[in-house]
Amino acid sequence: MADKLAVGIDIGGTKIAAGVVDEDGHVLARLKRETPTTEPLEVIDAIASITEEFRREHHIRAIGVGAAGFVDATQSTVLFAPHLAWRHEPLRDSVARRTGLPVLVDNDANAAGWAEWRFGAAQNEADLVLITLGTGIGGAIVIDGQPYRGQFGIAGEFGHMQVVPNGNKCECGNHGCWEQYASGRVLTRRARAAATDGTEFGKQLLADAGGTVDRIEGHLVTAHAKAGHAEATEWIADVGDWLGVGIANLAAALDPGMFVIGGGVSDADRLLIDPARAAFSRTLTGRGYRAEARIVRAHLGPEAGLIGAADMARITARRRRPASPGARARVRAAARTGRSPKPRR
């Protein structure tokens, strides 16, 4: 048991969340640090000191790092992380050198998707599509029990699929991206506009945020909706509607058995999921002639990313030799059942 622990690290724009994760996905110990700066060297320092602290109490086998950004297909380099201002940062090798442990780096949504497949909402599914609604939209695909990253490691960027030609300007440089219509950013934008316009609800939101428009965030809308506020509920439903339309698009392409909805906006629960399901059923192509995917809320909450990163690192550390296709299949089968892969004879 003791040799089956891994550290999971989730690097966000403002904080680092870390945990010691066992082979059942349980978090045995936790640490949080403010991301002191986005300077890569200081983040690596923070990861090293967190790991050192965990190692006093636990026998750690590997480190998994989830980061909000494009990670290359070899799970070693962060190609592009807008919030961290990183470009081609060789995070895996830097952390491995500092800690002497095997390290794996992945996109934070990929890590969360893996966790939901292994320990959360999609434990008995062959495939899974995870959609995280935070400020933007993140995504992950698990196919046949394997995280699917695409040829270059950047699959699952669902938020930047165009849903409205010449639509709202997106931070990615394009127009009409899905995350401009179905994410926390939409709620924040509407809330700040209402505050600026001085509507009744806007005034409430402004008061919630201590009188500063720029401090109004989408989660305030969610809180009002959960307390029964009609306008807030309608805003969440609008996000849910766009969520369902986009899910129908993904179902046309990928036809998974289950969509799992995570991220902060999923706190709205049925206020979000029910309208999404309705829009999905209304717009799915071939409806009536096919089985429909289930749409469920994620189970693991904000720790999904660190749990998944740790688990992937733990599994990968076991098979450090170049694996044959047969060995890969056994690892896959083991990942599914939770048992160790048998050595080849």
Next chain:
Amino acid sequence: MADKLAVGIDIGGTKIAAGVVDEDGHVLARLKRETPTTEPLEVIDAIASITEEFRREHHIRAIGVGAAGFVDATQSTVLFAPHLAWRHEPLRDSVARRTGLPVLVDNDANAAGWAEWRFGAAQNEADLVLITLGTGIGGAIVIDGQPYRGQFGIAGEFGHMQVVPNGNKCECGNHGCWEQYASGRVLTRRARAAATDGTEFGKQLLADAGGTVDRIEGHLVTAHAKAGHAEATEWIADVGDWLGVGIANLAAALDPGMFVIGGGVSDADRLLIDPARAAFSRTLTGRGYRAEARIVRAHLGPEAGLIGAADMARITARRRRPASPGARARVRAAARTGRSPKPRR
């Protein structure tokens, strides 16, 4: 050699194309039949008689059938085929009973995608996304050397991803589907409208079609474009532009190394592909920080479907016992190298 042949059958709305296909994807013999009616029984009769004819000269091991429609995940039943008016047609077992051979049924685009991966444009790729532009848009996904069909068998229906909210009405019942903007149907629609409006180009097209508006088809536009006609070239480029935008969406989700463009509209070749590439490079999210997928024309032409169906049937017939994960991996590796899978020790 002689025991490695399979029959491939491509069932279209108006004709059945069939061939004897060897393990290298070569078509050794061909037959075409008008689809006498869309009555399933008569189609099965036609398949049986075609197979009988092939068997006089060749030792056939299996039959692969590609059909334009939703095929279930067990590759046995056509769930829904609008052009054939089939609903839940158990085609595999019916043909197997009549012929005494193992039979596999798949969506025609899935079959074509498999053929392009095995023998065509994507032979050295890990993954492939095929987009066929015919009257509508078909699609197929190959991941890690395996056709990816989704949980219910219906993955790859890219044509019905919504790209314009409240856009053009689609035959599927929705509005704004991608195939309403990037397919042969678009060319046909514009050509017929021009003929009805009596524009100069419309008059030419009407003459090409013998004076009957309803006989004007998209391929006439392609022919004019290839002959240098400016307006025809622009129409093809417009389709290419929408093709590129949709490919950027698929790249955001799937990030494959290669997109292969097939179907009748791909006859326009660079007149279609160049504008598609331009639109793709212009709209791909994260451009500049990532490798870009290649976009290439399919290699196998209209026989891709029957070649792929035959090849899948041949490979599947080899592994009729329920396969272990290890055996599946060996079949996969064998499919990639063209060698027979080794029996397990």
